[in-house]
Amino acid sequence: MATRLTIDPITRIEGHLRVDVEVDSGAVSKAWASCTMWRGIERILIGRDPREAWFFTQRFCGVCTTVHAMASVRAVEDALKLEIPLNAHLIRNLILIAHALHDHIVHFYHLSALDWVDVTQVPLADPKKAAAAVQGLSNWTGNSAEVMAQTQERVKGLLATGQLGIFAHGYWGHPAMKLSPEVNLVAVAHYLQALEFQRKSNQIVAILGGKTPHIQNMAVGGVMNAVDLDSQAALNLDRLFMIRGLFEEVTRFVREVYFPDVCLIAGLYNDWFDYGAGHKHYLAVPDLPTDTLGKRFDLPGGVLFDARLADVKPMDVAGDAQFRANVVEDVTHAWYRGRGAQAPWAGETVPEYTDFHDDGKYTWVKAPRYDGKPMEVGPLADVLVGYASKHARTVKWLDSALGLVSTFAGKPIGVDKLPSTMGRHLARAVRTAILAELALEHHQKLVDNVLSGDLATFVPPVFPSGEVQGVGVHEAPRGTLSHWVVIENGKLTNYQAVVPTTWNASPRDVDGVGGPYEAALLGNPIAVPEQPLEVLRTVHSFDPCMACACHAYDPRGNRLATIRVR
Template sequence: MSEQIVIDPITRIEGHLRIECEVENGQVLDARSIGTMWRGIETILKGRDPREAWLIVQRICGVCTTVHAMASVRAVENALGLEVPVNAQYIRNMIVGAHCLADNIIHFYILSAVDWVDIASAATKADPKTAAALAQKLSPWKNNSYQEFKQTQDKLKKFISSGQLGPFSSGYWGHPAMQLDPDVNLIAAVHYFQALEYQRKINKVVTVLGSKTPHIQNLAVGGVANPINLDSPATLTMERLYYIKTLMDEVRDFVQQVYMVDVAAIGAMYPEWCAYGKGNGNYLSVPEMPMDEQGKNFAMPGGYIKGSDMESFRRISSSQDPFFEDNVKESVKHSYYAGDWTRHPYVEETEPNFTGKEADGKYSWVKSPSFQNEPAEVGPVASVLAMLAARHAPAVKYTNTMLETMASIGQTTFDTDILPSTMGRHISRSIRAAVVQDAMAEQWEALISNIDSGDNTTFNEPHFPEGEQRGVGIHEAPRGTLSHWIVIENGKIRNYQAVVPSTWLACPRGTNDEPGYYERCLVGNPVADPEKPLEILRTIHSFDPCMACAVHMLNPEGGKLSTIKVM
């Protein structure tokens, strides 16, 4: 007999998500993904100056800030056919790269690792000496000392003895699905606290280049507001540029010697999770880090893979590529919006229509995107597979490194077939983080070289003609493919739509009643204890959901909307 499980809200994500599952004989038979808020940003933007849209849309989320700002200015530039100075491209690229690394580090250690790591075991059963020795065997990381491990264990013991567990208060400690050795649990716990420091370091790069974080202030349609004058301390000087390079180098060591190694170790020790959480085999990503004024050459390729067939890979060249622009649609058949349509973002509407009834088939505030009329997975798996299909050398190198490290730890072989899975998303995210690091270093070198040549240009002024212009801005954000779609009429915004990664993934059923991606990937997921559905959280957290991006609540009258008690 089947049993219903409801998790509402899913915690350790940005925003609110409800997951309903039907479970029988320890497996998920069916699932529903429900976004419980409405995003009203599209309505707010109507009639505004396109040049100020980026300031507003980065308020969609308190985490995914730079990504929306970047996609927004790119959408307006695309609509106007406006070129962007290469200095501005390099500065933007370093900002999005730094944001990506901070996001990836936080996601694994703070938001997801405690799904796999038993903190109580690390505090009470691990031996700091043997744990430190094991960590030193796995990696040359400078902070894998016995002293670090002893201090961390003592800190955890104080948490437990005080009864105030802080960030670890709602974990399923002792759950039968937790199977790491206590010493490995302590290694992960030590690196949990170190990750906080290194995400802070890489966020300083965003702050120096973007003026602040979150919600950067340096963007402009046509470039950036960073003047380059090597003789003025008030501008972007060589001193500042070398400072951010130091930060990038420090974080590079953490990513390669800690983050990648920890993901490889946990992946090797949970090999069964390299099979759970698979989707329909359609993978969508877009190119990132434009290297020229027109946005046609990119440091990182993107494209579309259909039905798990790597030979089907078709590269997406830019925002102007009709293969991407023409094939994105969204459906509201099962979403709380007026109508029952499937439309292109340029002609979509965002008219809320909450009925609260099941009879009409609508059950989520998230729309349902499709590519070539089919669901597609976006995110690190899609990005890495596209780069592998494009034979992108850094992606090939770091993928091989990860698989070899997993093989040495797990004493078995692993290949790229494991990437489209719950654990594979973590593996892919760490691979992409390493690729992003290499690309950031290239952007820094390119900026320095271009400044040395005498080019200090960072901005081209936009001009808005009469009539209508349409544009799409693309960005391969940490959570996956992001696109902002704008229709400008006589210099004002007539329509604006943001199709975000968590919309692609957390969506309800689509036009043909096919499951959304979370819904699809949960089927077959094990559930050892319906009262403690840790395994469901593992798969959902592997996508790094951001429901504040997928949906957003607007109350024009102000006041309290709801009260939610979370463990």
């Protein structure tokens, strides 16, 4: 008989993501992903000036603030067919890259590594052996035996107090934890070192955006940065130089620490290339424009069905006609009025809460579909679409990653293994390596363009009378983000944000087909039902972000989650 597990975080006033699974013979046989938080926040934008929408949208989520600013201004610019200056694109690109580098580093080390790394094993490690194990991988100074010994002492001190603090979430000693004490020590050492580099990435966003979180420099029509190499008040040579220095440090960390770490852990846990595949339909939009019209991009987009790489449908323009025609949102199983699917421009967000019904409505997330199919978005989609499209950087970095993983695994791991829980982590590392490379190149493009005498960063938008529609897309750290706007006589009459986690955490649709999380969880092993680490591994591999809408501190809430088994 199947056992039902409900994993429901109750940290704050409102919940976020709840996952229900049925476990039969030690594996997941049914799954439901439910967002327990109302997400109709776009409605507050109706009637407002489209030029200020980005200022509100970047408060949708506390972590991915910049991405919603970006998609919003792009949506309005798309509606107005506005061509914006090259400097504006490049400055935006640098902000996007810095944000993504920060986000991916934090996701791997601080938010998901502890699904794989057992901190309580660290005291058992031999620091010299730990150092020796990774010194072959790179010349990183933080890999010395001294650093390993210091890290071990710090962890020992923490364990001795019994106050695990940040490490309290882990399922320590779980049978699915398999790394040697030495590899656990290396991972924890890098976990601590990564804190410094995510901060440096953030600082780049702050310098260019004026402030982070909530950048101040965005505008419909470009960016508000004044560019003047000699002025103290503008984006000048000093600041550009500082940004370059920060990018160089972060890039080095990605190349010498993050990328090899993921390959090592993926190789040692190579059985997780066999779980978590899901539907194998992928969507990615192109990003990092390199011309004023937004027609050429340094990162490719496209659509893949059933992971058939030979049949990739490239997307050459961000939000092309296919994209506009094919994206719908289905509310059959979501707590909104109605049934079936609508295009975002015509989308409604009228709540109709019914409680959790397995076969009825059970989530606040709508079910986006592309050409009728549930699509996975995120780095795995980016990398598979890039590889299928023969995007040179993707091919280079993915081949390099798979080579390293195969070495650690002691058996060949090919691109066919990417649709999986571990494949998502590997793809994210590949994506990050590509972004790190592009950071320095786009910085150079900006410097070159400014030195050529082009100082423009903004063109004023002009709103026509009557109705116009636009879609702004951005390939955010978690995947394809699109903001859909309808503007009438200079005022917003509809606004819909289809965010990456909406794609991935989608519920079943009118035909009963589940979303990417739900599909990826099927067949996952569950060794200990009371400690469903394996469910968390697969859900975490997507890097979920359930729109951090409410952060009021609750002094009574001392549990992070409940797990009900019945």
